[in-house]
Amino acid sequence: MNCHGETEGVASAGGSIALVGNSNVGKSVVFHRLTGRYVNVSNYPGTTVEIARGSAPFLPESVVIDTPGLLMLPANSEDERITADLLLRDPFRAVVQVGDAKNLRRTLLLTLQLAEMELPLVLALNMMDEAEAHGLHLQTETLSQALGIPVIPTVAVQRRGIDRLEQAIAEARASRYRLTYPAEVEAELAPLAEGMPDSPISARALALLWLAGDQAAGDWLGQRMEASVLDGLAARRDRLAMALGESPADVIQRARWAAVNQIAEATIQETEATRSLGQRLGDLATHRVWGPAILGVVVFGLYEFVGVFGAQTLVRWMEAGLFGKVVNPWLTDWLTRWIPIPLVVDALVGPYGLWTMGLTYALALILPIVSTFFLAFGLMEDSGYLPRLAVLSHRLFRIMGLNGKAVLPMVLGLGCVTTATLTTRILETRRERLLAVLLLALAIPCSAQLGVVMGMLGAVSFQATLVWLAVVAAVLICVGWLAARLVPGERSSLMLELPPLRLPVAANVLVKTAARLEWYLKEVVPLFLLGSLLVFVLDQTGLLSRMARLTEPLVTGWLGLPAEASLAFLLGFLRRDFGATGLFALQSRGLLSASQTLVAMVTITLFIPCIAAVMMIARQHGWRTTAAIVAVVFPLAFLVGGLLRILLQATGWT
Amino acid sequence: MRWQGGDGARVTLADVPAGCLARIVAIEGAPSSRRQQLRAYGLLAGDWVRVVQHVPVTVAVVEHTELALETDLARCILVDAFEPWVPPSAQPRR
Ligand SMILES: Nc1nc2c(ncn2[C@@H]2O[C@H](COP(=O)(O)OP(=O)(O)OP(=O)(O)O)[C@@H](O)[C@H]2O)c(=O)[nH]1
Numbered sequence: 001m002n003c004h005g006e007t008e009g010v011a012s013a014g015g016s017i018a019l020v021g022n023s024n025v026g027k028s029v030v031f032h033r034l035t036g037r038y039v040n041v042s043n044y045p046g047t048t049v050e051i052a053r054g055s056a057p058f059l060p061e062s063v064v065i066d067t068p069g070l071l072m073l074p075a076n077s078e079d080e081r082i083t084a085d086l087l088l089r090d091p092f093r094a095v096v097q098v099g100d101a102k103n104l105r106r107t108l109l110l111t112l113q114l115a116e117m118e119l120p121l122v123l124a125l126n127m128m129d130e131a132e133a134h135g136l137h138l139q140t141e142t143l144s145q146a147l148g149i150p151v152i153p154t155v156a157v158q159r160r161g162i163d164r165l166e167q168a169i170a171e172a173r174a175s176r177y178r179l180t181y182p183a184e185v186e187a188e189l190a191p192l193a194e195g196m197p198d199s200p201i202s203a204r205a206l207a208l209l210w211l212a213g214d215q216a217a218g219d220w221l222g223q224r225m226e227a228s229v230l231d232g233l234a235a236r237r238d239r240l241a242m243a244l245g246e247s248p249a250d251v252i253q254r255a256r257w258a259a260v261n262q263i264a265e266a267t268i269q270e271t272e273a274t275r276s277l278g279q280r281l282g283d284l285a286t287h288r289v290w291g292p293a294i295l296g297v298v299v300f301g302l303y304e305f306v307g308v309f310g311a312q313t314l315v316r317w318m319e320a321g322l323f324g325k326v327v328n329p330w331l332t333d334w335l336t337r338w339i340p341i342p343l344v345v346d347a348l349v350g351p352y353g354l355w356t357m358g359l360t361y362a363l364a365l366i367l368p369i370v371s372t373f374f375l376a377f378g379l380m381e382d383s384g385y386l387p388r389l390a391v392l393s394h395r396l397f398r399i400m401g402l403n404g405k406a407v408l409p410m411v412l413g414l415g416c417v418t419t420a421t422l423t424t425r426i427l428e429t430r431r432e433r434l435l436a437v438l439l440l441a442l443a444i445p446c447s448a449q450l451g452v453v454m455g456m457l458g459a460v461s462f463q464a465t466l467v468w469l470a471v472v473a474a475v476l477i478c479v480g481w482l483a484a485r486l487v488p489g490e491r492s493s494l495m496l497e498l499p500p501l502r503l504p505v506a507a508n509v510l511v512k513t514a515a516r517l518e519w520y521l522k523e524v525v526p527l528f529l530l531g532s533l534l535v536f537v538l539d540q541t542g543l544l545s546r547m548a549r550l551t552e553p554l555v556t557g558w559l560g561l562p563a564e565a566s567l568a569f570l571l572g573f574l575r576r577d578f579g580a581t582g583l584f585a586l587q588s589r590g591l592l593s594a595s596q597t598l599v600a601m602v603t604i605t606l607f608i609p610c611i612a613a614v615m616m617i618a619r620q621h622g623w624r625t626t627a628a629i630v631a632v633v634f635p636l637a638f639l640v641g642g643l644l645r646i647l648l649q650a651t652g653w654t
Numbered sequence: 655m656r657w658q659g660g661d662g663a664r665v666t667l668a669d670v671p672a673g674c675l676a677r678i679v680a681i682e683g684a685p686s687s688r689r690q691q692l693r694a695y696g697l698l699a700g701d702w703v704r705v706v707q708h709v710p711v712t713v714a715v716v717e718h719t720e721l722a723l724e725t726d727l728a729r730c731i732l733v734d735a736f737e738p739w740v741p742p743s744a745q746p747r748r
Pocket residue numbers: 022023024025026027028029030040041042043044045046047048049067068069070126127128129130154155156157158382502505508
């Protein structure tokens with residue numbers, strides 16, 4: 001949601017250290033502890049979908065790398081593949097597997113795979129606090145001996161075990177754990193490993209990945225081998241499958257599980273533990289009756305906090321009080337006294353002025369709304385409630401050719417559509433990612449825009465906000481339904497981990513809220529200012545009316561808005577909330593009636609989100625797909641806007 | 655509600671009443687990658703999992719994780735026994 005944040009260059013003469021592990025086990029918290037660099041931490045699987053680097057003070061000139069979560073190899077979704085590719089591409093000084101101590105067996109399944117790669121490996125068994133609460137006692141010493149690698153118990157959120165972890169990383173040695181597979185597999189493995197090109201991981205591990213049908217390994221080999229050689233390898237794999245009578249992947253996995261169970265048996269002691277309130281509440285949150293009821297309470301709470309406290313109480317206090325009574329009169333007075341040029345004064349504090357329109361709007365009206373929203377959003381992310389929404393909304397997403405998991409990028413889109421576009425990586429098929437991106441681009445307003453909509457529609461009536469919501473939701477579902485029927489391909493079935501409900505970590509929520517507010521102030525507010533300036537200049541030069549005449553048939557004829565609104569839509573091409581600035585100016589001059597505001601808001605909501613989001617879509621899906629999405633979104637936005645106007649007129653709504 | 659396999663019927667996780675523990679025998683019917691993922695989560699032959707609910711989707715507790723599974727997917731997970739689950743606090747101390 002902090003739409004900024006590419007990885008900065010960091011010196012790595014001392015080698016790099018990769019943090020890998022299942023999703024939502026605390027890799028990013030460990031990353032923060034090791035590097036001091038904060039990356040987003042949330043309580044749902046799939047928070048990290050990009051690689052992040054940070055320098056490690058405990059090991060001079062080395063780099064720590066945070067990666068997207070990986071259930072196992074072969075990787076299945078796009079975010080998992082990023083981690084798989086990374087392991088094949090970069091030689092690491094050490095790999096730290098972060099594991100969830102309360103899910104030891106699943107953790108060990110990945111440990112065995114990493115150990116086979118013969119990379120220097122350290123296992124950080126994180127969330128020891130939760131494991132203990134579940135009545136689990138883990139013999140880390142036994143585990144360490146069985147695997148031949150250091151095993152460090154940690155509680156990353158409390159910084160427990162981090163010092164020991166740092167020490168273990170500095171001393172990490174290649175693990176020598178070696179699992180023996182059934183004879184048929186071993187017979188193929190040896191000659192296969194022999195012929196493998198040099199790679200950062202052991203030839204045996206690479207050969208195993210190939211036998212298991214790993215795509216990342218397949219692509220990697222494809223780049224380094226002649227097609228004929230690769231065909232030979234494929235033939236070997238097929239032969240093995242024939243000999244085994246089932247897929248080699250299944251046989252390999254079974255052998256690993258046998259080893260895992262043996263190790264786990266020797267290390268886990270389980271005593272009875274009572275179920276915590278969080279666990280019981282977690283079950284209720286997905287219940288067929290209680291689930292929707294709890295959702296209702298959550299939505300009501302959000303509305304009270306963001307819609308009433310933020311958008312009404314705080315806004316009134318800021319807009320009418322602080323800015324209206326104190327700051328603006330004082331500034332106008334001061335400027336008229338000291339700057340004798342009326343044009344400049346007008347540019348600053350006139351009706352279209354930079355300050356009176358741009359900043360007042362950005363700070364007094366939108367800021368309180370987005371601040372309360374960011375805070376509430378951070379709490380939701382940390383609580384572990386979001387994945388439970390996937391359960392509740394699964395049936396709805398099925399209609400749209402997706403599964404409940406898609407609710408994660410959609411909800412994140414309410415924060416920032418650009419980062420949410422990146423999060424569609426957690427969806428498994430290209431078709432699902434495409435459908436999700438289309439819906440994000442079309443009908444999910446980002447936080448800045450939500451602020452605008454709530455601010456402007458709030459001034460009209462609550463009913464108007466509801467109509468806006470209903471229209472946008474209807475468009476979302478109809479377009480989703482239609483797209484699911486037009487885009488070829490299958491839907492993948494829902495399979496999603498539901499992390500325990502946790503009390504949000506105050507520091508984490510505050511850091512995240514602050515980062516998002518910084519993004520808003522640094523990247524959105526300047527655009528508001530630019531927008532105001534542009535409106536002012538165009539108004540002064542008379543260009544505004546000329547442009548308005550050009551787009552009149554569409555804006556005035558079809559949407560029924562005043563001609564001046566055309567500028568807002570032109571600006572909306574750059575950024576939809578930016579375009580709303582112009583609409584706000586019209587509204588504050590009393591040029592927009594209630595129904596016109598509603599039509600304008602619906603139309604601009606359905607616009608393409610912003611340039612950054614478009615670039616992100618292009619990066620992920622290529623320009624042709626992006627062009628197609630844009631070609632669908634813009635006409636549709638105007639179509640729906642015009643139809644809404646007709647509907648409102650027919651029902652006599654003004 | 656206790657059931658031990660044997661009558662030859664195909665019983666799956668989707669048939670296990672909510673609130674029961676069920677023993678997995680096999681996963682069949684799902685795409686190979688899904689089968690592997692389910693096993694990676696710990697849905698292995700011989701293991702017991704707890705079924706929390708079926709509507710709107712199936713939720714099962716595997717090891718110490720709750721896993722949400724579409725009901726069609728739960729139908730691919732064969733079980734050979736199930737019995738009511740007694741929450742820890744309700745169990746008599748041994
Ligand atoms: N109780 C407890 N919670 C933890 C611990 N470490 C991390 N968490 C919480 O676990 C959740 C996930 O942490 P992240 O660091 O985002 O996990 P991740 O592995 O980076 O997750 P992905 O990026 O989604 O793969 C957050 O809510 C953390 O606050 C721990 O040691 N104990």
